[in-house]
Amino acid sequence: MSARLLLVLLALLAFARPAGAQGVVFASSDPIVSITSNFSGATITFFGNIEPSIEGTIAAGPFDVVLVVRGPLVDRVVRRKSRQFGIMLNADYALYERLPSFYRVLSSRPIDTIIDPAVIGERIVTMEDQVDRTLTASTGNVQLFNTEAIRLMETADLFRTDGRAISFLSPTFFATRVGLPANVPNGRFLAQVFVVRNGEIVAERSQSFFVEKTGFERFLGDAARNQPLLYGIACVLLALLTGWLGGVLFRR
Amino acid sequence: MQIYLPIAEISVSLFFLVGIGGAIGFLSGLFGVGGGFLLTPLLIFSGVPSPVAVASVTGQVVAASTSGALSYWRRGGIDLQLALFLVIGGALGATVGVWIFDLLRNLGQLDLAISLGYLIFLGSIGTLMLVEAVRSLIRSRKAGPVQRRLPGQHNWVHGLPLRMRFKRSKLYISVLPVMGIGFLIGIIGSLLGIGGGFILVPALVYILRVPGAVVIGTSLLHVLAVMAVTCILHASQSQSVDILLAFCLMVGSVVGAQFGASAGQYLRGDQLRALLAIIVLGVAIRFALSLLLTPEDPFSMAVLSFGESV
Numbered sequence: 001m002s003a004r005l006l007l008v009l010l011a012l013l014a015f016a017r018p019a020g021a022q023g024v025v026f027a028s029s030d031p032i033v034s035i036t037s038n039f040s041g042a043t044i045t046f047f048g049n050i051e052p053s054i055e056g057t058i059a060a061g062p063f064d065v066v067l068v069v070r071g072p073l074v075d076r077v078v079r080r081k082s083r084q085f086g087i088m089l090n091a092d093y094a095l096y097e098r099l100p101s102f103y104r105v106l107s108s109r110p111i112d113t114i115i116d117p118a119v120i121g122e123r124i125v126t127m128e129d130q131v132d133r134t135l136t137a138s139t140g141n142v143q144l145f146n147t148e149a150i151r152l153m154e155t156a157d158l159f160r161t162d163g164r165a166i167s168f169l170s171p172t173f174f175a176t177r178v179g180l181p182a183n184v185p186n187g188r189f190l191a192q193v194f195v196v197r198n199g200e201i202v203a204e205r206s207q208s209f210f211v212e213k214t215g216f217e218r219f220l221g222d223a224a225r226n227q228p229l230l231y232g233i234a235c236v237l238l239a240l241l242t243g244w245l246g247g248v249l250f251r252r
Numbered sequence: 253m254q255i256y257l258p259i260a261e262i263s264v265s266l267f268f269l270v271g272i273g274g275a276i277g278f279l280s281g282l283f284g285v286g287g288g289f290l291l292t293p294l295l296i297f298s299g300v301p302s303p304v305a306v307a308s309v310t311g312q313v314v315a316a317s318t319s320g321a322l323s324y325w326r327r328g329g330i331d332l333q334l335a336l337f338l339v340i341g342g343a344l345g346a347t348v349g350v351w352i353f354d355l356l357r358n359l360g361q362l363d364l365a366i367s368l369g370y371l372i373f374l375g376s377i378g379t380l381m382l383v384e385a386v387r388s389l390i391r392s393r394k395a396g397p398v399q400r401r402l403p404g405q406h407n408w409v410h411g412l413p414l415r416m417r418f419k420r421s422k423l424y425i426s427v428l429p430v431m432g433i434g435f436l437i438g439i440i441g442s443l444l445g446i447g448g449g450f451i452l453v454p455a456l457v458y459i460l461r462v463p464g465a466v467v468i469g470t471s472l473l474h475v476l477a478v479m480a481v482t483c484i485l486h487a488s489q490s491q492s493v494d495i496l497l498a499f500c501l502m503v504g505s506v507v508g509a510q511f512g513a514s515a516g517q518y519l520r521g522d523q524l525r526a527l528l529a530i531i532v533l534g535v536a537i538r539f540a541l542s543l544l545l546t547p548e549d550p551f552s553m554a555v556l557s558f559g560e561s562v
Contacts, residue, residue: 082550228491240314247322
C-alpha cells in the first residue's frame with residue numbers, strides 16, 4: 001500500500017517537472033497598513049497554502065517556504081568618519097542607489113540549508129546581494145561598506161533575515177508574522193513567497209501591500225506636498241496663535 | 253504616549269517633545285533667545301531627520317518668541333523702529349544664507365560646515381560673553397553697583413552716515429550698522445538653523461549700545477519675524493516642516509517662556525549673561541568634542557533626498 005503510494009508520488013513528482021509546476025496561494029492580514037497619529041509599528045500576518053500541481057491530488061512535500069518582503073526604494077549613503085587635519089570628518093562613502101528601505105528574508109529553515117547556493121543567487125535576493133547590487137559608487141573598501149550598510153539597516157530594524165520565522169501549521173499550510181517598525185517607510189511593499197522542495201524552488205507568487213498615512217496624518221502629509229506655501233503660512237499662524245494664547249493664559 | 257509625525261515619518265513620545273519644548277521655552281523667555289541652537293541638535297540626537305528638525309524648529313521659535321515678545325511689549329520693552337530695520341537686513345541675510353546652504357549641500361560639505369559654524373560662533377560668542385559677565389560680576393561684588401554705560405556714550409558705529417533717531421532706544425545712529433547686524437545674523441541663522449538671538453543680544457548691547465530695557469524685547473521681535481519668513485521658505489522649498497512636531501514643541505515652549513520671562517526679572521543682567529554664556533559654551537564644547545573625539549561608531553547612514561549629492 002505504502003509502496004504504491006510512493007510510486008504514485010514519484011510519478012507525480014516526475015510529472016510535476018519542470019520546477020514551478022507546484023502552486024501556492026497566500027494572503028496577508030492587511031493589504032493596507034494605515035498610519036494614524038498613535039502609530040507605533042504594526043504586525044502583518046502572511047499565510048498561505050501550497051497547492052497540488054494536479055486537481056484532486058495532494059501536494060507532495062516536504063516543503064520549505066521563503067518570504068521576501070521589500071519596501072519602497074530610496075538612495076542611501078553610508079559614510080565613514082576619519083581623522084583629517086586633526087578633526088573627525090566624513091571621508092569615505094558608499095552610495096547605494098534604489099536600495100529597499102525595508103527588507104525581510106524570512107524562511108521556515110535557514111535559507112542556505114534548504115536551497116542550492118546557485119539558486120539563491122539566481123532567484124532570491126538576500127540582504128548581502130541587495131546591498132551589493134545597489135552599490136553604485138564608493139571611495140573605500142567595498143566589502144567593509146556593504147557589511148556596515150547591512151549592520152546600520154539592521155540596527156534601524158529595517159533589514160532582517162530570519163531562518164526560523166515561518167511555521168507550518170500542516171504539511172502545506174504556512175504562516176508568518178512580519179513586524180513593521182514605527183519608522184517604517186510609507187509606500188508600496190512587495191511580498192514574494194517561494195516554495196522550496198529538495199533544494200529547488202517549485203512555486204512562487206508575489207503580492208503587494210501598502211503602508212500609508214490615513215486621516216489627519218494623511219491630510220497633513222498631502223498639504224505639505226501639494227500646498228507648501230499655504231502649509232507654511234498655516235504653520236506660522238499656528239505658531240503666532242499658540243504664542244499669543246500662551247501669553248493671554250499666563251498673563252499676570 | 254507615542255505620536256506619529258507625518259513629515260518626519262517617525263513615532264516619538266509626546267511627553268518628550270512637550271518636555272524639551274518647555275525647557276527650551278523657559279530659556280527662551282529668560283534670555284530672549286529663540287533656543288533653536290539647543291533644540292535643533294536635541295531633536296537630531298533623538299532621531300528626527302536633520303532637515304525636518306531644522307525646518308520645524310523655526311515654527312517653534314516663532315511661537316516661543318511670540319509669547320516672549322508679547323510680555324515685553326506690554327512692559328514697553330520693544331523698539332519697533334529698530335526691529336523694522338533689523339528685520340529688513342535679516343530677511344536679506346536669510347535669502348543669502350539659504351543660497352549658501354544649497355551651495356554647501358551640493359558640495360557635500362553641509363554637515364561639516366554646520367558643525368564648524370556652531371563651534372566657531374557659539375565658541376567665540378560664549379567666551380566673549382562669559383569673560384564680560386564674569387568681569388562685571390567681580391566688579392559689582394568689589395565696588396557695589398556697576399556704573400551703567402549710558403546711551404550717550406559713543407563708539408565708531410556712531411560716526412556712520414544715514415543717521416536716524418530711535419526714540420524708544422534713546423539712540424541717534426546710522427541705519428547701516430543696524431541693517432548690517434540683521435543681515436549677518438540672517439545668514440548665520442539660516443545656515444545653522446537658529447534664530448540668532450544669542451548673537452543679536454550682545455551685538456545690540458555692545459555695538460549699538462541699545463539700552464537693556466528694550467534689547468531683549470526687540471531681539472525677540474526680530475527673531476520672530478525672521479524665523480516666520482524662514483519657516484515659510486522651508487515649507488515651500490524643502491517641504492520638511494512637520495507641523496505636528498512644531499506644535500508639540502510650541503505648546504511646551506509657550507508655557508516655559510512665561511515662566512522664563514518672569515524668572516528673568518529676578519536675575520541681574522550680568523548673571524543672566526553669565527548663565528547664557530555657560531549654556532552657549534556647553535553646546536560649542538559638545539560640537540568640538542564631536543569633531544575631535546574618535547566616535548564609537550565611525551559609520552553613519554543617511555537618505556539622499558532629491559538634488560542632494562554625496
